[in-house]
Amino acid sequence: MHKLIAVTPEEFRNDYGIDARVLHEVTEIDLKNRRVLVRSLAEKKEWWEAYDHLMIATGAVPVRPALPGADARGIYGLHSLESGIRVRTAVDTENPKKAVVIGGGYIGLEMAEALIMRGLDVSLVEQAGEVMNTLDPDMGALVSDALLKVGVKLFRGETFEGAEVSDGCVRAVVTNNRTIPADIVILGLGVRPNTELAGRAGIALGVRKAVKVNDRMQTETPGVWAAGDCAESFHLVSRRPVHIALGTIANKQGRVAGINLGGGYATFPGVLGTAVSKICDVEVARTGLQEKEIHAIGLEYVIGRIESSTRASYYPHAGKITVKALAEKGSGRLLGAQIVGVEGAAKRIDIFATALHAGFTVETMINLDLSYAPPYSNVWDPVHLAARRAAAALAGRS
Amino acid sequence: MHKLIAVTPEEFRNDYGIDARVLHEVTEIDLKNRRVLVRSLAEKKEWWEAYDHLMIATGAVPVRPALPGADARGIYGLHSLESGIRVRTAVDTENPKKAVVIGGGYIGLEMAEALIMRGLDVSLVEQAGEVMNTLDPDMGALVSDALLKVGVKLFRGETFEGAEVSDGCVRAVVTNNRTIPADIVILGLGVRPNTELAGRAGIALGVRKAVKVNDRMQTETPGVWAAGDCAESFHLVSRRPVHIALGTIANKQGRVAGINLGGGYATFPGVLGTAVSKICDVEVARTGLQEKEIHAIGLEYVIGRIESSTRASYYPHAGKITVKALAEKGSGRLLGAQIVGVEGAAKRIDIFATALHAGFTVETMINLDLSYAPPYSNVWDPVHLAARRAAAALAGRS
Numbered sequence: 001m002h003k004l005i006a007v008t009p010e011e012f013r014n015d016y017g018i019d020a021r022v023l024h025e026v027t028e029i030d031l032k033n034r035r036v037l038v039r040s041l042a043e044k045k046e047w048w049e050a051y052d053h054l055m056i057a058t059g060a061v062p063v064r065p066a067l068p069g070a071d072a073r074g075i076y077g078l079h080s081l082e083s084g085i086r087v088r089t090a091v092d093t094e095n096p097k098k099a100v101v102i103g104g105g106y107i108g109l110e111m112a113e114a115l116i117m118r119g120l121d122v123s124l125v126e127q128a129g130e131v132m133n134t135l136d137p138d139m140g141a142l143v144s145d146a147l148l149k150v151g152v153k154l155f156r157g158e159t160f161e162g163a164e165v166s167d168g169c170v171r172a173v174v175t176n177n178r179t180i181p182a183d184i185v186i187l188g189l190g191v192r193p194n195t196e197l198a199g200r201a202g203i204a205l206g207v208r209k210a211v212k213v214n215d216r217m218q219t220e221t222p223g224v225w226a227a228g229d230c231a232e233s234f235h236l237v238s239r240r241p242v243h244i245a246l247g248t249i250a251n252k253q254g255r256v257a258g259i260n261l262g263g264g265y266a267t268f269p270g271v272l273g274t275a276v277s278k279i280c281d282v283e284v285a286r287t288g289l290q291e292k293e294i295h296a297i298g299l300e301y302v303i304g305r306i307e308s309s310t311r312a313s314y315y316p317h318a319g320k321i322t323v324k325a326l327a328e329k330g331s332g333r334l335l336g337a338q339i340v341g342v343e344g345a346a347k348r349i350d351i352f353a354t355a356l357h358a359g360f361t362v363e364t365m366i367n368l369d370l371s372y373a374p375p376y377s378n379v380w381d382p383v384h385l386a387a388r389r390a391a392a393a394l395a396g397r398s
Numbered sequence: 399m400h401k402l403i404a405v406t407p408e409e410f411r412n413d414y415g416i417d418a419r420v421l422h423e424v425t426e427i428d429l430k431n432r433r434v435l436v437r438s439l440a441e442k443k444e445w446w447e448a449y450d451h452l453m454i455a456t457g458a459v460p461v462r463p464a465l466p467g468a469d470a471r472g473i474y475g476l477h478s479l480e481s482g483i484r485v486r487t488a489v490d491t492e493n494p495k496k497a498v499v500i501g502g503g504y505i506g507l508e509m510a511e512a513l514i515m516r517g518l519d520v521s522l523v524e525q526a527g528e529v530m531n532t533l534d535p536d537m538g539a540l541v542s543d544a545l546l547k548v549g550v551k552l553f554r555g556e557t558f559e560g561a562e563v564s565d566g567c568v569r570a571v572v573t574n575n576r577t578i579p580a581d582i583v584i585l586g587l588g589v590r591p592n593t594e595l596a597g598r599a600g601i602a603l604g605v606r607k608a609v610k611v612n613d614r615m616q617t618e619t620p621g622v623w624a625a626g627d628c629a630e631s632f633h634l635v636s637r638r639p640v641h642i643a644l645g646t647i648a649n650k651q652g653r654v655a656g657i658n659l660g661g662g663y664a665t666f667p668g669v670l671g672t673a674v675s676k677i678c679d680v681e682v683a684r685t686g687l688q689e690k691e692i693h694a695i696g697l698e699y700v701i702g703r704i705e706s707s708t709r710a711s712y713y714p715h716a717g718k719i720t721v722k723a724l725a726e727k728g729s730g731r732l733l734g735a736q737i738v739g740v741e742g743a744a745k746r747i748d749i750f751a752t753a754l755h756a757g758f759t760v761e762t763m764i765n766l767d768l769s770y771a772p773p774y775s776n777v778w779d780p781v782h783l784a785a786r787r788a789a790a791a792l793a794g795r796s
Contacts, residue, residue, distance in 0.1 A: 003711065003712040247770060247777045269762075269765050276769035276771045287767070351749065357758075357767070360752075364667075369634075369668075369669050369672045369685070369754075371744070373673075373674045375676045380649060
């Protein structure tokens with residue numbers, strides 16, 4: 001567990017001269033007088049602490065629906081190291097046989113994998129037609145197939161409506177369609193910005209009630225900054241504010257806020273929602289806009305979707321990779337990409353992410369001088385092939 | 399072997415309507431009368447064949463030094479499928495015990511790996527101070543170490559001066575420093591453009607006697623085109639013509655030439671010399687300019703070199719990765735990058751390659767929205783860390 005903690009309070013104090021007070025809660029922000037009301041959870045006392053600069057880094061909290069039985073024993077959300085340890089302890093000591101995971105996003109799928117590997121009988125309930133709804137449904141279907149293949153029971157297009165409880169413990173999950181017996185339930189329903197405190201103080205909130213920030217991570221209140229899962233980001237493709245709770249974004253925003261707070265100058269240009277996940281033998285990755293997001297902002301697009309090989313086709317352990325690139329009609333500008341495949345497939349998403357930062361067209365991507373050797377790809381990388389397919393679609397040759 | 403042939407003459411004829419005549423040699427090009435002198439190797443006859451457009455795709459030939467004994471039996475160059483099969487047959491049937499590889503580039507190292515895995519005693523002779531001289535010496539040293547670790551005997555800074563021969567067969571390799579007993583010798587001394595025919599006809603040659611071409615792959619002679627290992631490329635960072643013989647470049651040039659020859663319009667913007675290789679458990683990759691190339695064009699640069707982990711540090715099978723980024727002094731523009739590491743390390747070079755196409759600074763690269771999950775990287779990818787280190791060096795904080 002120690003290896004999972006990036007910096008301890010002691011290291012903060014000794015290495016950086018930062019007084020990191022854990023087990024202290026801020027219950028009120030007084031913007032007018034530039035002070036916060038602090039409560040020590042250990043000593044049960046409370047006092048006002050003055051600030052010159054205030055940094056809001058309150059993160060996000062898991063969505064926990066107010067449904068019958070949803071707070072029963074045996075139902076777990078996952079949002080902190082402690083909550084992960086709690087699930088692991090329950091699996092170790094209570095010997096659950098049947099697990100139900102609610103939600104087929106990154107957390108839900110990674111928990112389904114972990115529980116399958118621990119030998120549990122795992123069911124997964126997903127409201128949408130396919131898991132991983134940050135992918136388009138045709139790509140999500142490949143992930144659904146992979147889950148079925150490792151033995152996860154999949155209930156797609158079903159809504160979580162509550163839990164059956166006896167003696168305070170969960171016994172089953174109820175959907176709009178069926179009742180699934182459960183000894184342990186994992187909620188993977190996503191997170192929302194933890195901004196109740198900031199909002200109450202009058203700090204401006206934006207999309208999904210995330211704290212509004214500029215490129216320097218300043219809020220609209222002088223002297224108040226925000227970064228991480230509680231803050232907005234600017235989406236580099238849609239050119240709109242978004243709330244995407246990912247550690248990659250949080251770290252970069254934190255660095256920029258820190259440089260500015262420390263008297264330096266840095267800006268955070270924005271995000272693409274790049275993400276990668278591994279579920280058993282299947283790798284999944286995405287970046288930029290997916291089809292429904294492109295629709296939502298009123299753009300039109302073509303699709304370049306190809307199947308290829310993670311290594312040269314004749315090379316040992318070559319496996320399947322599906323790459324989908326989305327390009328703007330007319331301009332040919334890359335809008336987003338998705339990858340599903342076996343080992344070695346997913347990290348290619350970073351090529352698309354870098355191309356999105358550059359504003360490249362798919363035509364330009366055809367000539368990217370990417371690396372090739374038989375253990376890594378065919379001479380034309382799957383990324384090239386998807387770009388070529390999209391370029392052909394633009395030219396009406398699809 | 400069939401899987402290694404991309405397209406057979408029959409497939410050319412049946413699927414594409416192309417009359418691909420193998421075992422025919424062109425011995426003369428008559429530019430004035432737009433015709434070539436063709437010799438059928440099977441039928442021993444010769445005739446003039448007219449053309450409207452002529453495509454020069456004569457590839458490259460391995461460098462074979464005119465040294466005493468260099469043409470003895472048991473000394474092999476590697477440049478075609480047949481030459482590979484010849485080496486394999488020799489290893490299978492003649493039971494050689496001691497192999498000497500001359501040259502520590504991609505071919506030399508991949509052959510050293512193959513021969514070590516076949517159980518031979520392998521020595522490698524390299525003229526430079528470290529193998530893989532498309533990397534800077536500090537990065538090449540990591541590859542040299544990896545070779546020593548798998549049991550290759552390494553003779554660095556030694557020059558191949560000839561072979562000892564008896565009964566027409568090689569018995570030993572002679573360097574400026576020692577004599578190394580050898581049952582089989584592999585020449586991995588690189589290639590040169592195969593342009594004797596084109597040059598004799600008066601088609602303009604450029605750098606390293608590669609055929610001069612414009613962005614559409616036209617030579618300076620109307621109606622004559624060239625692509626592949628026989629042709630020049632434009633280097634996107636040095637902005638000079640270069641000759642880099644790689645399959646990735648050849649394929650892209652061929653596509654562009656084909657589109658133009660077919661009446662379409664396409665241009666090939668240029669190359670970065672991106673390459674990747676795997677030697678046993680070590681992955682090696684490079685793109686853009688290395689230090690000596692930057693010196694040669696008179697630019698100044700800073701170095702961002704870091705060691706990190708191929709996966710999250712706590713994740714099983716996390717291993718070492720060294721990334722070196724070179725950035726222009728003043729502007730901060732990325733000039734090149736090199737990677738040496740264990741499984742999962744090398745394909746990251748494509749992020750740098752894409753960033754070079756975009757002309758990004760290392761400061762811009764710090765905020766690239768790259769993918770993260772524990773099986774693939776730390777939250778800050780090694781690419782980010784190298785960019786941060788280079789940016790710090792630019793700011794005088796290295």
